[in-house]
Amino acid sequence: MDKETIYDIRQFNRFYTKVLGLFNNQILDTNYSLTEARVLFEISERTECFANNLVQELNIDRSYMSRILRKLESEELIEKKSSIIDSRKNFLFLTKKGEELLDKINIQSDEQIIQLFTGLTSSEINEIRTSMMVIKEKLEKNKF
Amino acid sequence: MDKETIYDIRQFNRFYTKVLGLFNNQILDTNYSLTEARVLFEISERTECFANNLVQELNIDRSYMSRILRKLESEELIEKKSSIIDSRKNFLFLTKKGEELLDKINIQSDEQIIQLFTGLTSSEINEIRTSMMVIKEKLEKNKF
DNA sequence: CTCCTTTAGTTGACTTTGTCCACATTTGAT
DNA sequence: ATCAAATGTGGACAAAGTCAACTAAAGGAG
Numbered sequence: 001m002d003k004e005t006i007y008d009i010r011q012f013n014r015f016y017t018k019v020l021g022l023f024n025n026q027i028l029d030t031n032y033s034l035t036e037a038r039v040l041f042e043i044s045e046r047t048e049c050f051a052n053n054l055v056q057e058l059n060i061d062r063s064y065m066s067r068i069l070r071k072l073e074s075e076e077l078i079e080k081k082s083s084i085i086d087s088r089k090n091f092l093f094l095t096k097k098g099e100e101l102l103d104k105i106n107i108q109s110d111e112q113i114i115q116l117f118t119g120l121t122s123s124e125i126n127e128i129r130t131s132m133m134v135i136k137e138k139l140e141k142n143k144f
Numbered sequence: 145m146d147k148e149t150i151y152d153i154r155q156f157n158r159f160y161t162k163v164l165g166l167f168n169n170q171i172l173d174t175n176y177s178l179t180e181a182r183v184l185f186e187i188s189e190r191t192e193c194f195a196n197n198l199v200q201e202l203n204i205d206r207s208y209m210s211r212i213l214r215k216l217e218s219e220e221l222i223e224k225k226s227s228i229i230d231s232r233k234n235f236l237f238l239t240k241k242g243e244e245l246l247d248k249i250n251i252q253s254d255e256q257i258i259q260l261f262t263g264l265t266s267s268e269i270n271e272i273r274t275s276m277m278v279i280k281e282k283l284e285k286n287k288f
Numbered sequence: 289c290t291c292c293t294t295t296a297g298t299t300g301a302c303t304t305t306g307t308c309c310a311c312a313t314t315t316g317a318t
Numbered sequence: 319a320t321c322a323a324a325t326g327t328g329g330a331c332a333a334a335g336t337c338a339a340c341t342a343a344a345g346g347a348g
Contacts, residue, residue: 001257001258001261001269005269005270005273006254006257006258008273008276008277009257009261009272009273009276010253010254010257011280012276012277012279012280013164013167014182015280015283015284015288016160016164016279016280017164018203018288019283019288020157020160020161020164021203023157033333033334035334038158050296050297051296051297052295052296052297055296059162059165060335061335061336061337062296062297062298063297063298063299063300063335063336063337063338064334064335064336065297066296066297066298066299067298067299069297070298086295086296086343086344087342087343087344088295088296088297088342088343088344089295089296089297089343090296090297109154110150110154113145113150113153113154114145114150116283116286116287117145117153117286119286119287120282120286124282125145125149126149127278127282128153128278128279128282128283129149129152129153130275131274131275131276131278131279132152132153132156132275132279133152133156134271134272134275135156135160135272135275135276135279136155136156136159136160138264138268138271138272139159139163139260139272140159142260142261142263142264143260143263144159144162144163177304177305179305194325194326195325195326196324196325196326199325199326204306205306205307205308206325206326206327207306207307207308207309207326207327207328207329208305208306208307209326210325210326210327210328211327211328213326214327230314230315230324230325231313231314231315232313232314232315232324232325232326233314233324233325233326234325234326
């Protein structure tokens with residue numbers, strides 16, 4: 001890899017840090033943090049979800065995850081149900097209230113995306129989309 | 145924008161959060177945080193740099209920035225020199241020691257990039273690079 | 289089965305990171 | 319001359335994240 005390529009990639013990384021930062025700091029008008037939102041999202045995406053899946057997927061310390069989950073449980077956004085097969089594990093799932101919150105967050109997140117792209121032509125949007133998929137597919141197959 | 149497009153973009157954002165997270169957690173064998181590294185980087189990139197530039201570019205609270213700068217100064221990585229034209233402002237610049245640290249961080253960052261891309265062919269790497277530049281240019285011209 | 293290692297999750301104590309607000313000083317505009 | 323806005327500082331605090339020790343259960347190997 002030549003210097004220019006590395007330079008461009010690092011520049012992109014700095015740039016995209018800023019883009020993502022924008023979203024994350026627009027902490028939506030719920031009282032929940034990005035991390036909590038991501039936890040809810042991951043729980044809803046999985047048919048079976050344990051704390052440890054989240055720890056790995058979101059790269060969060062397990063003690064910290066434990067506290068996050070306890071908080072979400074105390075606010076009745078999720079429920080834990082101990083597994084019969086392996087009683088160390090707890091199945092995690094969203095409550096009705098948790099699903100509603102996630103819906104709300106999803107709507108807001110979609111709107112953030114729309115805002116970011118407003119002003120671009122649909123062919124430009126498509127170019128970006130395609131570019132994103134290229135990056136994701138190639139890096140994913142390589143490392144993730 | 146249709147639902148599928150928004151979906152793909154959000155998926156990319158989640159994915160790239162993970163990629164960036166990898167890097168950020170690896171500021172390893174210096175005792176400095178990613179934020180401190182970014183501050184040093186920005187100071188070195190600018191011919192004239194004031195605290196407020198950093199606050200805006202890096203999206204960091206100004207009281208927090210004040211403390212970061214004080215820490216960096218106390219460790220002799222940067223120096224402040226009060227502006228004659230506007231005595232509220234301090235010119236910021238790297239000391240020799242700061243430059244050396246930044247060099248070290250840059251080398252490590254380059255290596256992280258190389259690691260991430262090892263395993264891909266050079267045409268794949270080029271596709272990714274081009275894709276990144278498309279995304280950056282289009283979004284930058286639109287919003288940033 | 290028993291012993292041992294590994295895995296899942298919890299807790300306490302702590303550090304780091306980030307936020308909010310009030311404040312001093314200085315500048316620039318009217 | 320006055321007043322609003324900009325720049326940076328400091329106190330007090332809250333949120334986010336880390337580390338080590340611990341319980342308890344599960345999965346072997348012999």
